[in-house]
Amino acid sequence: MSMHAPAPLAALRDVLIGTIVEDEHDPVSPAIGYGLSLAEAAGAHVTILSSSWCLIGSDAWLQGTTDPGIGIVDRRLDALARAFAGNAAGAAAQAGLVCTWEAPRLPYPEVVHRLAAEARLHDLTILDLDSRSEILSRETIEAALLASGRPVLAVPRGHPVFAGERILVAWDGSLQAARAANEALPLLRAAEAVEIVSVGDAEDLLTTLPGAEFARHLARHGVAVTVSDLPQAGSIADTLRTHAGVVQADLIVMGAYRHSRMREFVFGGVTRSLLLDAPVPLFLAH
Template identity: 85%
Template sequence: MSMQAPSPLATFRDLFIGTIVEDERDRLSPAVGYGLSLAEAAGAHVTILSSSWCLVGTDAWLQGTGDPGIGIVDRRLDALARAFAENAAGAAAQAGLVCTWETPCLPYPEVVHRLAAEARLHDLTVLDLDPRSEVLSRETVEAALMASGRPVLAVPRTHPAFAGRRILVAWDGGLQAVRAANEAMPLLRAAETVEIVSVGDADDLLTTVPGAEFARHLARHGVAVTVSDLPQAGSIADTLRKHAVRVRADLIAMGAYRHSRTRELVFGGVTRSLLMDAPVPLFLAH
């Protein structure tokens, strides 16, 4: 009797799910549902950091106001973050997952730094990508990428559960794209189809690692891969967005911040644009 081969996703042995509560209206963390369903598919250990952004201690003038309302808000946010973690831990237990969790209440920017430090200790970090808290969620993703050396899955609210049948690899031949694709290898091997997508005039793309040559590398790992060169329609980010919707992609794997974050802030960039409006979850590596 032959034994069934383990899923390629089993390479992910520990997943970190991070969420930050900054508003009492927060009632949903897509990262939690997505991360738990991915961990269940992988059979991975789960660590949940459900943080709240406290106001007391953030600024000296707030500490001196003596306004009891600030402390009340902090306690409510802390309770909400704890409820998130307890519910997630309960769902993990029902799925048979080993789960540890913590609910720190920290001022800004310590709340972001704490999350980024924890990301170093895991194979993959799953984070919220929420347009309602655009600055904080984008900064959290950036900090985890730049400070941990580990990949990040940024999850928009439209995708509360993991799916990975069809994956796009955004390709420009550069270092970050190569790293993202290799970090995402367990997901690519488990997918039904993977499409390497290059956007724009071929003369504008880096030629050190052409997509067709990299496709052979993926195929040797058992990835069902195709290669597409797309004409640029609008910005590169717009082209990727439209293509992801058209082919019903479940995920985009891409290198993050090929240029410096400062340059992307001033001139715009693919990473920043997609973080602001992601049609599907983004698997990011830098």
């Protein structure tokens, strides 16, 4: 285990890496490599939950099925999920990390509920953000956030290892945005540059708590922070994507599910849009 983890990252004592296998042709989960590298940087305990979506029992029309093909697929998915977990545990051991793992076979929606329950027991849950599996990916992230009370880091493809030198904090003055930034403090304090970004016209920005006021709070925690009020160019999500590319951000921190009963996302539809097309990993809290 790393004996020289930066003090801010060392505040992360345990992380959950969750992946759900639903296709025999699923490539390696991006959350696994990203989560292991973050855990190594923090010296954190790792829990791997590599679940397989068991088809038998998932739908009423499959109950009692005698189709041998369904059982064969279930066994293959289970083997793949176990291989993911075993390989991840081996990589964790090589990195000197303490790691536990589990590979449950569960029908839908239990496969999602099991991961959400486990998320309650960890400082941070790291999940795949897969646009090819949009519904399951988004539902898993949503369940982990709303049912656990803990933050989620959603990792899109193309980000195999953790990077956190430059971080954007999407700010709209809401309690969800404040909670996300505070949950992300270990990462923010370890970053080289943190930028609080608000998007909208001047009149809109005046109706919320200014980012400059929140910046003082973060600065008191040792965060190297700047503040930007960006004019909206296209949608708010497009503005954030463009800005993330311009400043070469490694991570976006933002609140999510502002109105949980309606499953509405922060900024109206910004989180939903970013989950569909994320330029970088998203650190989310509700």
